[in-house]
Amino acid sequence: MTEIVRRNPGPSLSRVVEYGNLVFVAGTTADxxxxxxxxxxxxxxxKIDAYLAAAGTHKSKILSAxxxxxxxxxxxxxxxxxxxxxxSDNKPAxxxxxxRLGSPDTRVEIMCIAAK
Amino acid sequence: MTEIVRRNPGPSLSRVVEYGNLVFVAGTTADxxxxxxxxxxxxxxxKIDAYLAAAGTHKSKILSAxxxxxxxxxxxxxxxxxxxxxxSDNKPAxxxxxxRLGSPDTRVEIMCIAAK
Amino acid sequence: MTEIVRRNPGPSLSRVVEYGNLVFVAGTTADxxxxxxxxxxxxxxxKIDAYLAAAGTHKSKILSAxxxxxxxxxxxxxxxxxxxxxxSDNKPAxxxxxxRLGSPDTRVEIMCIAAK
Numbered sequence: 001m002t003e004i005v006r007r008n009p010g011p012s013l014s015r016v017v018e019y020g021n022l023v024f025v026a027g028t029t030a031d032x033x034x035x036x037x038x039x040x041x042x043x044x045x046x047k048i049d050a051y052l053a054a055a056g057t058h059k060s061k062i063l064s065a066x067x068x069x070x071x072x073x074x075x076x077x078x079x080x081x082x083x084x085x086x087x088s089d090n091k092p093a094x095x096x097x098x099x100r101l102g103s104p105d106t107r108v109e110i111m112c113i114a115a116k
Numbered sequence: 117m118t119e120i121v122r123r124n125p126g127p128s129l130s131r132v133v134e135y136g137n138l139v140f141v142a143g144t145t146a147d148x149x150x151x152x153x154x155x156x157x158x159x160x161x162x163k164i165d166a167y168l169a170a171a172g173t174h175k176s177k178i179l180s181a182x183x184x185x186x187x188x189x190x191x192x193x194x195x196x197x198x199x200x201x202x203x204s205d206n207k208p209a210x211x212x213x214x215x216r217l218g219s220p221d222t223r224v225e226i227m228c229i230a231a232k
Numbered sequence: 233m234t235e236i237v238r239r240n241p242g243p244s245l246s247r248v249v250e251y252g253n254l255v256f257v258a259g260t261t262a263d264x265x266x267x268x269x270x271x272x273x274x275x276x277x278x279k280i281d282a283y284l285a286a287a288g289t290h291k292s293k294i295l296s297a298x299x300x301x302x303x304x305x306x307x308x309x310x311x312x313x314x315x316x317x318x319x320s321d322n323k324p325a326x327x328x329x330x331x332r333l334g335s336p337d338t339r340v341e342i343m344c345i346a347a348k
Contacts (some may be wrong), residue, residue: 002137004177004231006206012195013210017179019231020137021234021252024180027211061236063249064256064345066182066298068213072332079244090238094245095259095343097300098332100188100214111211113180115236115251118253120293120347122322128311129326133295135347136253140296143327182298184329216304216330227327229296 007054016051018116023055027068027111029102037074037107041081044110057116060087065112067096070104078108123170132167134232139171143184143227145218153190153223157197160226173232176203181228183212186220194224239286248283255287255346259300261338269306269339273313276342289348292319297344299328302336310340 008015017024028047030040045059052058067082069075075096086092092112101109124131133140144163146156161175168174183198185191191212202208208228217225240247249256260279262272277291284290299314301307307328318324324344333341 002231004179004206006208009207011199012202012207013181014207015209017209019179022179024209024229026180026209027213063236063251063254064258064343065245066211066343068211072334075334083243086244090236091241091244091246092238093247093249093256093258093343095298095300095341096334097259097341102188102191102212109211109213111180111182111209113256115234118347120295120322122324125323127315128318128323129297130323131325133325135295138295140325140345142296142325143329182327184327218304218307218328225327225329227296227298227325 016055018055021116023057023114023116025051025112027109029106029109033103033105036077038077038081040107041078044108045081045085052114055116057114060090061115062092063113063115065092065094065110067094068099068101068109069096070101070107072098074107132171134171137232139173139230139232141167141228143225145222145225149219149221152193154193154197156223157194160224161197161201164226168230171232173230176206177231178208179229179231181208181210181226183210184215184217184225185212186217186223188214190223248287250287253348255289255348257283257344259341259343261334261341265335265337268309270309270313272339273310276340277313277317284346287348289346292322293347294324295345295347297324297326297342299326300331300333300341301328302333302339304330306339
């Protein structure tokens with residue numbers, strides 16, 4: 001039976017779940033809620049880098065991502081940070097829609113599935 | 117070729133799709149739309165228990181979940197039901213955002229991917 | 233190591249990502265933004281047909297889909313196009329919620345995971 005590895009458990013969820021050659025990263029938000037959508041995205045992507053590294057993988061192996069922005073007018077800010085970060089030869093499938101997030105000053109949330 | 121098993125088909129979707137060692141559960145809502153967000157979440161989680169059992173698996177093997185609440189102010193109600201239910205040693209990755217759902221009195225919808 | 237194949241890269245994402253026997257299709261919207269939700273859904277589903285074909289698979293092998301409609305009152309339009317299109321013996325798991333999409337006249341967006 002393939003083992004399931006769960007990392008960084010909190011009260012509701014694990015930040016990272018590994019199963020076989022798939023890695024599921026939970027919806028990730030920034031700690032600095034005073035920051036712009038761009039800066040929040042940069043913080044989120046740094047966290048995702050760390051989660052992927054803990055699972056022995058890397059942003060170049062992300063298969064699919066879901067992005068939620070609190071205001072679609074800020075999608076450009078998110079995309080500026082995303083495009084500076086994403087592995088240019090290995091872009092995942094992605095969808096980005098608007099949604100109210102966990103707190104009014106949370107500007108962006110990102111969830112992804114990676115290979116390892 | 118790995119077989120795909122589809123359970124509980126309706127006009128648009130199957131409630132459960134099994135493929136290899138992965139189980140995909142469709143977005144699940146409560147029948148009792150008069151109930152609170154907490155009670156609707158409890159009903160949704162009971163349904164998910166049954167879907168997972170039909171596929172030969174269990175909540176302790178959920179890898180990833182998407183939760184939509186109709187009003188982010190009710191997330192605490194959802195989380196109270198969720199935390200009472202989730203296998204405390206085996207929490208999935210999860211994201212929860214706000215979205216208008218299929219009817220005005222639908223307070224919560226949950227979709228997940230499990231291992232089997 | 234299982235190879236990752238990425239198709240139709242744009243500035244932020246790949247339209248299709250293949251990994252082992254899984255195919256991830258990015259959030260897909262219609263080009264004809266003047267069209268109704270039903271007509272936009274039809275265009276989206278044609279695009280998804282083409283993406284799946286490029287990956288050597290087919291709508292009958294979709295495992296799971298996420299649908300976002302810009303207005304839940306238009307879900308029936310989306311579902312009319314979806315039900316005319318979906319393989320009636322092989323319906324995926326699916327969730328459909330409302331979300332503001334990439335432009336005000338984008339009425340529907342669909343993302344999916346298929347087997348190959």
